[in-house]
Amino acid sequence: ATADIQVGPAPVSVKYTKLFIDGQFVDAVSGKTFETLDPRNGELIANVAEADKEDVDIAVQVARKAFDEGPWPRLSGYERGRILFKFADLLEQHADELAALETLDNGKPVQLARFVDVAESIKLVRVYAGYADKISGRTVRMSSSYQGHTLLEPIGVVGQIIPWNFPLVMVAMKVGPALACGNTVILKPAEQTPLTALYAAQLAKEAGLPPGVLNVLPGFGPTAGAAIANHNGIDKVAFTGSTEVGREVMIAAAKSNLKPVSLELGGKSPLIILDDADLDLAVTLSHLALFFNQGQVCCAGSRIFVQEGLYNTFLERITELAKKRVIGDPFQGGVDHGPLIDQIQLERVVSYIESGKKEGANLVIGGSQIGSKGYYLEPTIFADVQDNMKIAEEEIFGPVMSILKFKSLEEIVQRANNTRYGLAAGIVTKNIDVASRLSRSIRAGTIWINCYHVLDPSLPFGGYKMSGIGRENGEYALQNYLQVKAVVSPLVDSPW
Ligand code: ADP
Numbered sequence: 001a002t003a004d005i006q007v008g009p010a011p012v013s014v015k016y017t018k019l020f021i022d023g024q025f026v027d028a029v030s031g032k033t034f035e036t037l038d039p040r041n042g043e044l045i046a047n048v049a050e051a052d053k054e055d056v057d058i059a060v061q062v063a064r065k066a067f068d069e070g071p072w073p074r075l076s077g078y079e080r081g082r083i084l085f086k087f088a089d090l091l092e093q094h095a096d097e098l099a100a101l102e103t104l105d106n107g108k109p110v111q112l113a114r115f116v117d118v119a120e121s122i123k124l125v126r127v128y129a130g131y132a133d134k135i136s137g138r139t140v141r142m143s144s145s146y147q148g149h150t151l152l153e154p155i156g157v158v159g160q161i162i163p164w165n166f167p168l169v170m171v172a173m174k175v176g177p178a179l180a181c182g183n184t185v186i187l188k189p190a191e192q193t194p195l196t197a198l199y200a201a202q203l204a205k206e207a208g209l210p211p212g213v214l215n216v217l218p219g220f221g222p223t224a225g226a227a228i229a230n231h232n233g234i235d236k237v238a239f240t241g242s243t244e245v246g247r248e249v250m251i252a253a254a255k256s257n258l259k260p261v262s263l264e265l266g267g268k269s270p271l272i273i274l275d276d277a278d279l280d281l282a283v284t285l286s287h288l289a290l291f292f293n294q295g296q297v298c299c300a301g302s303r304i305f306v307q308e309g310l311y312n313t314f315l316e317r318i319t320e321l322a323k324k325r326v327i328g329d330p331f332q333g334g335v336d337h338g339p340l341i342d343q344i345q346l347e348r349v350v351s352y353i354e355s356g357k358k359e360g361a362n363l364v365i366g367g368s369q370i371g372s373k374g375y376y377l378e379p380t381i382f383a384d385v386q387d388n389m390k391i392a393e394e395e396i397f398g399p400v401m402s403i404l405k406f407k408s409l410e411e412i413v414q415r416a417n418n419t420r421y422g423l424a425a426g427i428v429t430k431n432i433d434v435a436s437r438l439s440r441s442i443r444a445g446t447i448w449i450n451c452y453h454v455l456d457p458s459l460p461f462g463g464y465k466m467s468g469i470g471r472e473n474g475e476y477a478l479q480n481y482l483q484v485k486a487v488v489s490p491l492v493d494s495p496w
């Protein structure tokens with residue numbers, strides 16, 4: 001066994017650990033708390049109030065009141081935008097602290113937390129602050145003697161359930177559009193990473209968000225999460241997480257009050273490298289596509305298809321690069337690979353590695369836990385992976401790369417699409433004709449040509465097939481949080 005990764009004291013303290021309801025931090029009705037752990041060493045960071053159904057009931061009452069009687073949906077878009085801009089400014093003022101808190105709770109390298117997670121969250125909130133006063137309906141020229149117009153109205157009380165891999169980004173992606181449209185929100189962060197969501201709630205309050213408009217309820221999925229999905233007083237639910245739980249959320253929504261559902265779920269995204277690709281680019285992109293965030297990314301390039309002419313050289317180079325990956329305390333500068341989120345995830349990923357070995361994939365490097373403290377796992381590469389192996393079919397959500405060989409374009413289209421998922425895909429080639437044609441043939445919500453993981457608050461993101469329903473980011477996300485009202489009035493005959 002290898003030595004433990006040495007980690008220093010966390011350079012941040014935790015301020016908010018209670019449920020945020022009606023603008024106040026409160027204990028759970030049950031008085032229960034749960035532990036949020038430091039993934040670097042498995043030690044306790046803080047005990048956090050644990051929401052359950054009773055707390056969701058209370059949050060629904062206050063969010064309902066804030067929607068039905070409060071100023072929020074009645075404010076002009078301009079006024080809502082001003083508060084959201086202020087919220088973004090406060091996130092920016094506290095960016096370093098938020099980044100440190102994110103690293104403490106999640107384990108990601110702090111530079112990335114600061115310049116990817118927190119930076120993108122700020123941008124997201126600003127983009128939606130900017131939309132708040134630009135949401136309008138249309139006039140409709142009807143076929144009869146009536147005139148029609150549409151009003152775009154907020155849906156009401158919105159439930160949002162988010163995962164642990166990009167905790168603050170998920171908060172921004174969810175609450176940004178929901179609040180811009182005038183909804184009130186009950187947000188459940190993942191039980192592994194509740195801290196930045198609670199911090200953000202406090203900043204939203206300081207920005208002037210009225211009480212009850214944003215409620216943050218840390219808790220577990222089968223209790224607090226299910227209570228949200230099942231609640232008759234919640235008008236819409238948005239979920240990001242696994243496909244399995246997404247299905248449960250949709251069933252619960254259908255069984256309760258038929259609340260509309262938007263889902264951002266799993267993926268098994270192909271990254272296709274053609275013989276003519278720039279080798280350096282292909283190698284760097286593949287490395288980023290899979291190892292970024294320790295592989296805990298829904299759109300990770302988790303099936304790397306390399307054309308036969310480039311296969312051997314590519315394999316050599318990608319292995320060299322993986323060996324250079326700096327593993328360590330994510331608070332230390334220059335570290336690019338931190339721990340996985342928790343013990344459960346570590347065991348799940350290790351079991352995929354075992355299955356890859358058993359099914360005959362070629363383990364090129366990695367494969368083991370590092371030390372015994374914390375949840376560090378070596379960057380791992382499997383070559384000669386076959387389509388029907390479990391590691392090629394199922395989402396691993398860890399630093400395990402699968403490399404597959406292909407011959408022809410006909411073959412690759414068929415193989416790339418042979419999955420229940422359709423979140424993203426990458427293509428590396430110098431041939432623009434091939435890239436254009438492939439980007440039409442591949443059934444996925446995002447296609448990256450000669451780049452990967454390039455997301456933007458203005459660019460729609462979401463899945464085909466079982467990777468989800470609906471789109472987030474950009475103008476498309478507004479549709480998840482608005483409903484359309486048609487208003488009709490007679491157009492009376494007149495002599496003029
Ligand atoms: P992951 O595999 O990334 O942890 P999950 O889908 O398990 O993803 O979790 C994503 C979010 O869904 C978390 O906030 C989790 O607490 C929540 N969740 C888990 N199970 C349920 C459930 N049955 N109903 C509602 N939410 C759930």
